[in-house]
Amino acid sequence: MAEVDFERRLERLFAESPELPDAGPFADRVERRLDAGWTARRWLIGAAGVVGGVVGASQLMVSNLFQRVESAGDSARLLSSSLNHISTGADWWTLSGGGATVWVAAALAVVMMGFVLTRVIGEI
Amino acid sequence: MASLRHSKFASLHDVELCSHAALGERAAFGELVRRHGSAVRGVLRRMGAPPAEADDVAQDAFLTAFERIAEFRGEGTFAAWVKKIAARLYLRRLARERKLGVLTAEAAEDEPPPRADADATIDLDGALKTLGATERLCVTMCFGAGLSHTEAAEALNLPLGTVKSHVKRGLDKLRARLAPESGAVVEGRAGHG
Numbered sequence: 001m002a003e004v005d006f007e008r009r010l011e012r013l014f015a016e017s018p019e020l021p022d023a024g025p026f027a028d029r030v031e032r033r034l035d036a037g038w039t040a041r042r043w044l045i046g047a048a049g050v051v052g053g054v055v056g057a058s059q060l061m062v063s064n065l066f067q068r069v070e071s072a073g074d075s076a077r078l079l080s081s082s083l084n085h086i087s088t089g090a091d092w093w094t095l096s097g098g099g100a101t102v103w104v105a106a107a108l109a110v111v112m113m114g115f116v117l118t119r120v121i122g123e124i
Numbered sequence: 125m126a127s128l129r130h131s132k133f134a135s136l137h138d139v140e141l142c143s144h145a146a147l148g149e150r151a152a153f154g155e156l157v158r159r160h161g162s163a164v165r166g167v168l169r170r171m172g173a174p175p176a177e178a179d180d181v182a183q184d185a186f187l188t189a190f191e192r193i194a195e196f197r198g199e200g201t202f203a204a205w206v207k208k209i210a211a212r213l214y215l216r217r218l219a220r221e222r223k224l225g226v227l228t229a230e231a232a233e234d235e236p237p238p239r240a241d242a243d244a245t246i247d248l249d250g251a252l253k254t255l256g257a258t259e260r261l262c263v264t265m266c267f268g269a270g271l272s273h274t275e276a277a278e279a280l281n282l283p284l285g286t287v288k289s290h291v292k293r294g295l296d297k298l299r300a301r302l303a304p305e306s307g308a309v310v311e312g313r314a315g316h317g
Contacts, residue, residue, distance in 0.1 A: 006299055007267070013248045013302075014268040017166035026165070026179065027158040030186045034150045037187070 049117075072102050138202045146193045153190050160203040161186070167207050167268040168214055170252055171261055181217060185210035204270045211269035215261075215279045251301040259294035262287050 020026070133141060133155040144152030164185060168178035189196070189206045196205055252260050265276045277287040 003295075006303055007295070009303070010248075010263075010267050010295070010298065014167070014170070014264070015163075017163040020162040020165060023158065023162045026161045026182075027154055030157045030161070030183050031150060031154040033183060033187060034153065034190060038150065 052117075069102050069106070076101070139198050142193055142196055142198065142202060145190060150190075153186075153193070156202060157186050160206060163203050164206050164210050167264060168210055170249065170268055171211065171214060171264045172257055173214055177217075178214075181214045182210055185213050188213065200270070207269040208271060208275075211265050211271060212279050219281075248302070251298050254301055255294050255297055256290075259290045259297070262290040263294035263298065266291055 133144070133149075133152050136144070136152070136155070138156060138159070141152045141156050145156065161182065165175075165178050165182045168181050169175060173181060185206055188209050192209075196202065252264070255263065261280065262276055265271045265279070266273060271279065273287050273291065274284060276291075277284040280287060
């Protein structure tokens with residue numbers, strides 16, 4: 001028998017692997033492990049989200065963000081009124097709403113963080 | 125419920141099942157395991173893994189395949205792809221347990237291969253048992269798991285020439301056993317030692 005023929009025959013013999021009697025239970029075990037891994041991953045992502053939320057909230061509390069926002073608003077109003085005194089002809093309407101601007105910026109940052117978090121979870 | 129999901133996927137082709145699995149459909153992947161689990165376990169057993177260890181490695185191989193399913197381009201068959209993963213995982217396990225060095229350092233068996241009984245029905249698994257451990261590993265990796273000689277040499281951490289020699293010696297023994305000039309009947313058998 002030619003060498004190549006024998007090698008092909010051998011490949012066929014290897015490929016003709018018979019069905020093992022416990023093929024079904026084996027597949028069930030693999031599926032269970034897949035499900036367990038999936039569940040663990042979801043718990044991990046959830047836990048990471050909770051931890052991230054807690055850390056974020058605590059950082060906000062520690063940094064006195066709300067007081068800073070109020071004082072920033074006050075500063076902006078003060079600056080605005082000062083500038084009005086200096087140049088009444090100029091268009092300073094954007095500065096007059098300094099407090100609102102800070103809030104809008106904060107909201108945009110939150111939306112951005114949400115977007116990033118969604119992408120990260122999607123990638124995982 | 126689970127059987128309903130399985131019947132939904134039973135009629136699909138492997139490539140379609142892979143697409144579903146890539147989208148996270150674990151039941152679709154389960155159908156692939158149902159179809160090809162025995163083949164993957166069979167290759168590992170033919171490499172010399174005890175049945176329980178072969179099953180462990182096969183499970184790990186399927187889990188790895190699920191994680192990397194997006195990398196499967198459908199160039200070969202799904203079963204061949206998982207067999208390669210399984211063979212590499214088994215060798216890694218042998219290396220971790222320091223059994224691989226012992227196997228590959230084992231002296232080649234110089235004794236002549238046993239002659240086949242022309243009247244007997246000869247099976248591949250029986251024939252593989254007449255090979256030395258390294259010959260068996262090399263032949264099964266190349267002909268069962270579909271690795272090239274180079275890939276097998278890398279996985280076994282052996283020189284390419286050594287792997288080729290093991291394969292050649294193994295093939296000679298198998299040929300003497302499976303296809304003697306007297307023309308014994310050759311067939312794959314259900315037994316997986």
